[in-house]
Amino acid sequence: MGYLPRINKHTLPIKLHFFLYTSSVAPITCFSATIAKELGYSPLAVGYIFMYLYILGMLIKPAVGFIVDKFPIKKFIFMTSIVLCGISSFSLIFVPKIPLETAANFTCALEQTTINICLGNDQQLSECDDSLFADYKKEPITCKLDCEQNQSFRDEISKSWNVTDDDSINKLGVSLIINITERVEQCFVFPITYSQIGQTRVLSPVCYHPVENLCKIDCSNDDLMELATSKKFKGNVMKLHTFWLYMTLMSIAWGSMAVIWCHQDTICLDILGDKSENFGKLRFWTSVGYGSSSAIGGLLVDHFSHSGTHKNYTPIYYWGLILIILNFIVAFKLKVIEAKNPKNVFKNVLQIFTRFHVISFFLWTVCLGMCTSMLWNYLCWYLDDMAMEYQHGQDWIKTIQGLTFGIQCLGGEVPFFFFSGWIIKRIGHRHCMSLVLFAFAIRFFLYSILTNPFWVLPIEFLSGITYGLAMAVLISYSKCIAPPNTLNSVVGISQGLNDGVGVSLGALIGGVLYDTYGGSWTFQLFSHACLSLGILHVVYTLIGKPKI
Template sequence: MFGHINRNLVPIKAHYFLYYGATGPIMQFLPTIAKQLGFSGLLVGTIYTILPISGLIAKPLFGALADKFKLHKIFFIAFQIFLTVAFFTINFIPQNENSAKTVLTCDKYTFLELCSEKPFSDLNSSKIQSTVTDNVNCHLSCTVISVKDFKAFCDSWHIHEYCFLIEKFTLEQIKHFGTIEFEAQFNESYNLPLANCLNIRVFNASFANEDVHKADCAKTSFRIECRMWCPKVPFLNNLIKEINSIENPRSKQISWNFKWFLWVSITSWIGMAVVVSIGDAICLDLLGDEKNKDYGKQKMWGSIGFGIFGIGTGYLTDLFSKGDEIKDYTCIFYIMLIAMIFDILISTTLKKNCLRDTNEPSVLWELCSIGKEGRVLAFAWWCIGAGMCTGVIWNFLFWYTEDISSNNTQKEWLKTLQGLLTGTQCFLGEMPFNFISGSVIRKVGHINVMSLVLLTYSIRFMAYSMFSNAWIFLILEFLHGPSFGLCWPTMVSYGDKVAPPGTKATIQGLVGAVFEGIGVSSGSLLCGYLMDNYKGVVTFRIFSIGALIWLSIFWIWQLLLRKAKAYPLQQGHTHLTSYVSPNDDTVFMAMSQEMQTY
């Protein structure tokens, strides 16, 4: 049964399965992890502006060093260890602690008054109205002002420690005891939004000695200023962040844990870029020139690992989170660690230590001559637009599903949903359309397929904005096929088609640089800014309209080229008259680049 298996290729198959299975879930959940840590959409967009650029720099740099000193296998294993340590470090980055001033008032009933200088955003206001979670807690630190405050706590809440303080000490002595610290327990269904304020009905107060006191004021009343922390109550935590951003614009400045997250992300991305590029080179060298067409059969194990691990880790995250809105991602990092350890051990069994010399794309040397080609410029325009749309899907689709998940059922199984979205994208979107891309392009033509990609993205973004139930997105993810599933094969084959003589390698390098370095980067940055300021629905509608505008300009450009008779023969490039369709190797190489970028 297994007689025809090439044993030399088993380690590389296992590498692809374990590597993409280990890193895929981290990459798909990294934006939502950043959101849970307290980073704004703009900061996350900034991160994903920097990451593709760092990868583009790292690949040729370390690839050249590996070629020069014949250290491919050593670099391959070293950067696997490098990215494993970097990824695992993310698990220990603490959340930003957000606090806001509040007033604790007690007059028969106890309320917390949380106020802002401006009205709360529509999104947060709607969540205030719809949230009905029972028995949640916020931490309060209330400043001592007078003996009356202590007396109120003593008489109304029956806190005997404060009664003792009043009897034994003067006000000046009492002030030395600092602040009153306790956990305020309330039910979110009793929140009362009034103008720029939210009044939160407090039912119980829990102190350090674990005594729980009923928060009613039958005998006396008081009003005391406090500070409020609600890290485990997402909608209140978001309100606190909104208040801080309004009252203290400088609070958006980069925090130390953001710097930690940024540098760890950069180092892990560099590690991924080097491992993928050298790993593919090792795979092709193992296959040899005569069997390069079998590359896809090896790389498909990466697709399988990515899909399986993506779905499984989403479910496990929800399972270990036990229904909490604040998700516990610990299992993802430990699964990554275990899978990467096995991957590293298996990689040591690879029999190739050095590879044949390869020619890296010399993008910079040929930019001037290539820039004169009208069709190449139009192609670059399309690559930027497609890259911007792809950046939104990669980095902010899960973010958006979290924003629109309003009821407890959606929140409880949100990571399972996100894992299923990944599986749908991989198995029912990308892979089928990757394989039929050659036939589609042959029948429709490159320009029409490019137009179809942008049009599908526009429809997809508008559809996202029209539904408030994120589970419906499972149906919409079939559009991932005609959008992103056709995108990479079309770019690779058309890049080969329009390349002037002697510049094919340069064009392919330029395609990746434009798509990732300009398109994905700028799309992520813009989307992060819009998500912060206009929220998800408006953001996706802006990108939907933007994709149509981008498509219109692309078509106008094509019409002008036709009107100017900018056909291949008129340009003197007879090589362009022949049709170039993506073969199996092209498709799988496209999938390789696609998975590396994600």
């Protein structure tokens, strides 16, 4: 008989939970920023949104950690969070896009009448070249125009076109021949073959005196509408009910995820008992689930999308719902150690803040969160922009992004999670922290010089250090500094500082920099910051000689 590996039934449920839970949330979380972009939010708005969400997670994690250290309700909170996570994440499928303006300049002159669509400085579409409409036949494209109130425009159109119904002049229909489109600098010029105002049709319309007006348009051609649609909502999104629906669902989903992420780690440590060095060997199943599901999610999005510009995210919502239901069944069978009503939990936790080596660790977790935030919130956005700017792989960009997360998890994090205990034992927690900062510096610099999104794939192997080893260090060090009966609280604080303070600051700062300087410069600035912080941490470790 061949050798068959023995299955550890004691740790099997937590392994299955790690795999199924991360598989269920991976497609939603890894594409969350680009989903927000698809809904019409700007990089700065996304920065503010995710800053709020991560602050929410920062508040929830230590608060719930303190509660479960004090009261025996850990399993109840854990299971309730899984249910809320599944319902709210799936409900995002029903959130509509925010209304974006579709405007064009209607110009009537003695030579011809045209519709002019000009791109803003922030609009860079890969289709926007001279061959954009080359595949279209010489068939007319019809458009409906709703123009602004302008008396001189009304008077000239009425006189030049012999229109008697003045009330209909601001609402007119036109026909275009799209493949004789001209391009003048940042503007596309579409000649009008005829116009229709009420019952009056004018062939090859012209005006005796040139006039123009700004009009909202609705055309039968998708590419033309893509050009005319503003890329950002220019009003106050907080006045839109769609924004508050989105924020409510994201708050419930993010808050419940924060509880699950925090307490699944402490449940794992409870199961391991005094063998906490094996934490990474169990935790790597989160990377297996996240990586494989992200890759599948990217393939599903590209397969069911009929445009390189607009993506259909519907399949990943159903994919996540199926997996979260399976995870609930598995998690229900987890053995959870409940609190035994310890005393002075809050007082014991406060004591650790008087130790400088603990404070320096917490500062490191904040820096870790800021760097991680750039990857979570802006890497996919950066790859989208790169594909549009350099016209590489736009039709399959979601597959590339899915493979990016797949390599991050399977190629990088899995081996480093598995061997994290051995690495920490060999070089120590502090040197591991320095190594993480240097790896981030290299990773961000390589992003900044990319021109083809395909080449992001080999860079993602560095995720083994920047996430796999980093998370193992964070949880392991938290256990080392935690006073008796305060593990949930200390882990909650560590993860709250990482996911709350660090990631929220990273989302905000990254959003401001990305909106101002673009993706390449933003990643380069973060690279320089990580290099500087890594050097400072090495100096502190060698000179300060922290206790742990």
